[in-house]
Amino acid sequence: xxxxxxxxxxxxxxxxxxxxxxxxxxxxxxxxxxxxxxxxxxxxxxxxxxxxxxxxxxxxxxxxxxxxxxxxxxxxxxxxxxxxxxxxxxxxxxxxxxxxxxxxxxxxxxxxxxxxxxxxxxxxxxxxxxxxxxxxxxxxxxxxxxxxxxxxxxxxxxxxxxxxxxxxxxxxxxxxxxxxxxxxxxxxxxxxxxxxxxxxxxxxxxxxxxxxxxxxxxxxxxxxxxxxxxxxxxxxxxxxxxxxxxxxxxxxxxxxxxxxxxxxxxxxxxxxxxxxxxxxxxxxxxxxxxxxxxxxxxxxxxxxxxxxxxxxxxxxxxxxxxxxxxxxxxxxxxxxx
Amino acid sequence: xxxxxxxxxxxxxxxxxxxxxxxxxxxxxxxxxxxxxxxxxxxxxxxxxxxxxxxxxxxxxxxxxxxxxxxxxxxxxxxxxxxxxxxxxxxxxxxxxxxxxxxxxxxxxxxxxxxxxxxxxxxxxxxxxxxxxxxxxxxxxxxxxxxxxxxxxxxxxxxxxxxxxxxxxxxxxxxxxxxxxxxxxxxxxxxxxxxxxxxxxxxxxxxxxxxxxxxxxxxxxxxxxxxxxxxxxxxxxxxxxxxxxxxxxxxxxxxxxxx
Amino acid sequence: xxxxxxxxxxxxxxxxxxxxxxxxxxxxxxxxxxxxxxxxxxxxxxxxxxxxxxxxxxxxxxxxxxxxxxxxxxxxxxxxxxxxxxxxxxxxxxxxxxxxxxxxxxxxxxxxxxxxxxxxxxxxxxxxxxxxxxxxxxxxxxxxxxxxxxxxxxxxxxxxxxxxxxxxxxxxxxxxxxxxxxxxxxxxxxxxxxxxxxxxxxxxxxxxxxxxxxxxxxxxxxxxxxxxxxxxxxxxxxxxxxxxxxxxxxxxxxxxxxxxxxxxxxxxxxxxxxxxxxx
Ligand SMILES: Nc1ncnc2c1ncn2[C@@H]1O[C@H](COP(=O)(O)OP(=O)(O)OP(=O)(O)O)[C@@H](O)[C@H]1O
Ligand SMILES: [Mg+2]
Numbered sequence: 001x002x003x004x005x006x007x008x009x010x011x012x013x014x015x016x017x018x019x020x021x022x023x024x025x026x027x028x029x030x031x032x033x034x035x036x037x038x039x040x041x042x043x044x045x046x047x048x049x050x051x052x053x054x055x056x057x058x059x060x061x062x063x064x065x066x067x068x069x070x071x072x073x074x075x076x077x078x079x080x081x082x083x084x085x086x087x088x089x090x091x092x093x094x095x096x097x098x099x100x101x102x103x104x105x106x107x108x109x110x111x112x113x114x115x116x117x118x119x120x121x122x123x124x125x126x127x128x129x130x131x132x133x134x135x136x137x138x139x140x141x142x143x144x145x146x147x148x149x150x151x152x153x154x155x156x157x158x159x160x161x162x163x164x165x166x167x168x169x170x171x172x173x174x175x176x177x178x179x180x181x182x183x184x185x186x187x188x189x190x191x192x193x194x195x196x197x198x199x200x201x202x203x204x205x206x207x208x209x210x211x212x213x214x215x216x217x218x219x220x221x222x223x224x225x226x227x228x229x230x231x232x233x234x235x236x237x238x239x240x241x242x243x244x245x246x247x248x249x250x251x252x253x254x255x256x257x258x259x260x261x262x263x264x265x266x267x268x269x270x271x272x273x274x275x276x277x278x279x280x281x282x283x284x285x286x287x288x289x290x291x292x293x294x295x296x297x298x299x300x301x302x303x304x305x306x307x308x309x310x311x312x313x314x315x316x317x318x319x320x321x322x323x324x325x326x327x328x329x330x331x332x333x334x335x336x337x
Numbered sequence: 338x339x340x341x342x343x344x345x346x347x348x349x350x351x352x353x354x355x356x357x358x359x360x361x362x363x364x365x366x367x368x369x370x371x372x373x374x375x376x377x378x379x380x381x382x383x384x385x386x387x388x389x390x391x392x393x394x395x396x397x398x399x400x401x402x403x404x405x406x407x408x409x410x411x412x413x414x415x416x417x418x419x420x421x422x423x424x425x426x427x428x429x430x431x432x433x434x435x436x437x438x439x440x441x442x443x444x445x446x447x448x449x450x451x452x453x454x455x456x457x458x459x460x461x462x463x464x465x466x467x468x469x470x471x472x473x474x475x476x477x478x479x480x481x482x483x484x485x486x487x488x489x490x491x492x493x494x495x496x497x498x499x500x501x502x503x504x505x506x507x508x509x510x511x512x513x514x515x516x517x518x519x520x521x522x523x524x525x526x527x528x529x530x531x532x533x534x535x536x537x538x539x540x541x542x543x544x545x546x547x548x549x550x551x552x553x554x555x556x557x558x559x560x561x562x563x564x565x566x567x568x569x570x571x572x573x574x575x576x577x578x579x580x581x582x583x584x585x586x587x588x589x590x591x592x593x594x595x596x
Numbered sequence: 597x598x599x600x601x602x603x604x605x606x607x608x609x610x611x612x613x614x615x616x617x618x619x620x621x622x623x624x625x626x627x628x629x630x631x632x633x634x635x636x637x638x639x640x641x642x643x644x645x646x647x648x649x650x651x652x653x654x655x656x657x658x659x660x661x662x663x664x665x666x667x668x669x670x671x672x673x674x675x676x677x678x679x680x681x682x683x684x685x686x687x688x689x690x691x692x693x694x695x696x697x698x699x700x701x702x703x704x705x706x707x708x709x710x711x712x713x714x715x716x717x718x719x720x721x722x723x724x725x726x727x728x729x730x731x732x733x734x735x736x737x738x739x740x741x742x743x744x745x746x747x748x749x750x751x752x753x754x755x756x757x758x759x760x761x762x763x764x765x766x767x768x769x770x771x772x773x774x775x776x777x778x779x780x781x782x783x784x785x786x787x788x789x790x791x792x793x794x795x796x797x798x799x800x801x802x803x804x805x806x807x808x809x810x811x812x813x814x815x816x817x818x819x820x821x822x823x824x825x826x827x828x829x830x831x832x833x834x835x836x837x838x839x840x841x842x843x844x845x846x847x848x849x850x851x852x853x854x855x856x857x858x859x860x861x862x863x864x865x866x867x868x869x870x871x872x873x874x875x
Pocket of ligand 2: 045
């Protein structure tokens with residue numbers, strides 16, 4: 001079912017400011033959908049509207065075919081993970097995770113069993129009797145995730161759940177989240193600022209800017225087939241050139257007024273054996289070099305044009321000022337509309 | 338270092354003795370048989386205490402004061418805690434406006450307020466004691482507001498409150514289960530503030546109720562003229578009550594700071 | 597119409613505030629323009645400012661409050677400064693004691709003072725039996741007596757309010773001497789002027805306002821005999837023959853205006869303090 005969650009004509013205003021205007025969106029079941037977008041674009045607002053926390057949302061929200069727009073927060077069976085964990089400091093890890101089950105009519109023994117299983121899954125079973133203040137950030141977030149997942153929510157919303165954690169834990173935890181998702185078959189919406197994180201975890205990406213959906217699709221498509229200039233510049237590094245500029249580089253038969261996208265990795269310093277036919281060669285001068293560890297990003301100047309390109313960092317870096325020959329893969333030039 | 342500390346120590350000791358002098362004198366007076374023409378009292382006795390404590394009127398007075406304090410405390414807690422919570426979590430704009438209102442009882446002393454109260458309620462058939470309870474709780478609003486405000490900005494209560502609802506609890510249960518246990522200190526301090534407001538008021542209770550509801554302080558005032566010994570005993574008992582209240586207050590706040 | 601829970605609480609709160617704060621004050625202001633025989637006008641205010649009795653009372657209140665608050669502030673300055681030099685556990689217990697002392701006002705304080713300083717009070721008894729005059733001319737029922745009475749709750753109150761200011765200065769002093777070596781001029785500009793002066797004035801305003809509003813202590817000491825704004829209001833509404841509630845209202849309005857002026861002054865000061873700190 002590709003319309004597990006369906007949002008129709010969502011409108012959100014705060015005071016006089018319209019934050020979300022006529023937003024329509026469908027989200028597939030049993031997959032991770034990532035919301036990506038600049039700060040202030042309305043991602044949190046959409047999540048809060050779905051979960052019912054945002055009381056001035058107008059529009060229709062259908063979950064699994066049922067209209068939930070009028071249901072109060074505690075009747076929607078939607079889980080939310082906040083960046084700030086929101087653990088209850090007066091309860092132990094065990095009680096935090098058991099909290100939601102206690103609201104339902106479930107026997108004590110059964111609750112105990114489920115909580116223990118869940119804590120084992122998130123690898124926190126040894127900390128069951130600790131209190132939130134004694135846990136690290138990563139541990140807290142694992143407890144928060146367990147606390148939401150134990151409710152078997154129809155939908156789990158994660159609002160930048162990893163932003164407060166350090167780089168290593170982030171990668172670890174995002175992989176675990178993906179694993180839980182597959183194991184338990186929960187549909188998730190995951191908000192992040194981090195494009196690498198988005199690409200790594202997503203089955204489906206929704207890019208939002210200014211309260212509007214710019215593009216939705218698989219991560220690969222979002223990157224390789226950006227639907228407009230915003231998308232091209234927002235996701236990944238980019239060179240955007242007009243047809244006439246490309247002509248001056250020796251690439252003909254393109255529309256002169258149109259704009260085109262060339263990803264930095266489509267430009268190389270060496271001829272690639274397999275794509276000879278598609279390559280255009282031109283001369284330029286290196287004016288900047290930034291070392292990213294495994295790769296180096298160069299900026300090459302040709303007359304007034306600037307081209308960003310990347311090279312793997314396995315040869316000695318080229319010096320700034322050196323004259324180089326670059327090869328542009330013609331097949332990878334994308335027309336933007 | 339020690340020499341440096343001597344002056345402040347002397348100053349504080351003098352201030353301390355100065356402030357304590359009336360209480361010490363009252364205490365000595367309250368346990369003396371008679372003290373008329375001698376440097377020290379002629380003899381010591383607890384008979385004034387026994388006399389007062391076993392006086393049924395005294396018990397009535399204490400009861401009345403307690404009733405007033407308890408209702409003031411309950412009303413204040415039931416209304417102020419949720420409202421201040423709500424303003425902090427969901428309505429910062431309202432909070433900014435409310436600041437001025439919460440300051441009002443600070444600016445307007447009881448003697449002024451009671452003038453208006455008497456006029457407003459002279460012909461309205463609401464029991465005046467009900468109004469009095471309301472007034473006393475509002476008079477302690479500035480301090481209660483400040484206390485609770487500090488508590489509510491100390492943690493991310495909004496997320497906790499929302500999370501509890503997401504986990505299936507209604508707003509009232511969420512408030513009871515995840516907010517109340519985490520603001521205990523603030524609640525205890527507010528309770529004590531409200532309670533002392535009920536216990537300590539004289540002006541409004543006396544003038545508004547026209548002296549018909551005799552509380553500790555009113556009783557004390559009446560005893561002053563009639564029986565100095567009994568009055569001094571009551572003063573000491575009142576002082577001890579205040580001391581206990583402030584000791585609990587400081588205990589709670591300093592524990593919260595450490596814990 | 598179903599009202600949400602939060603709105604019900606808000607409504608209750610607003611109702612409570614209106615019933616015991618806004619409405620009474622409103623009624624008081626309106627009726628201050630009403631005379632006892634039912635006509636409307638400024639006669640109550642006219643009366644207040646032309647009748648010597650009331651003019652004197654206003655004058656008494658202002659001068660007494662000023663002297664009591666100044667006297668208490670001077671001692672409180674010494675106390676607050678000394679308090680910053682104590683170890684933190686001593687500080688904590690002293691703060692408790694000052695807190696207690698500041699709330700021990702009104703009837704019990706008046707009574708204690710009468711026992712201590714009154715005509716047949718402890719000190720009198722002692723001085724009589726020793727045949728020396730310890731008390732000098734101190735009389736609890738007099739002007740000086742009232743200043744002393746006020747000082748018992750104003751000194752601790754002043755210390756509680758001044759103490760954070762002195763802590764701040766102490767810190768500033770340490771920082772200045774750590775980082776720059778001590779330059780008096782710098783210290784004066786950076787610490788004394790922006791921190792100490794507003795702190796002192798603010799506290800003085802609080803003490804002054806507090807003294808102005810005090811009714812219980814004077815009343816318990818002197819009855820309605822000494823004329824202050826607060827005791828006159830008390831006797832005007834006390835249900836005696838002199839009772840004149842509209843006049844009490846007018847007096848209260850004047851009083852309220854003085855208080856508001858003081859608070860605005862205090863706010864302005866805090867703002868200038870913040871601005872200078874911003875620089
Ligand atoms: N409670 C509120 N009151 C007023 N305006 C709000 C409120 N919540 C959000 N907004 C506004 O709505 C817009 C979208 O905010 P939102 O938090 O949804 O953005 P976001 O995409 O989640 O941003 P970020 O990535 O920084 O978290 C912002 O302009 C914000 O100022
Ligand atoms: Mg957000």
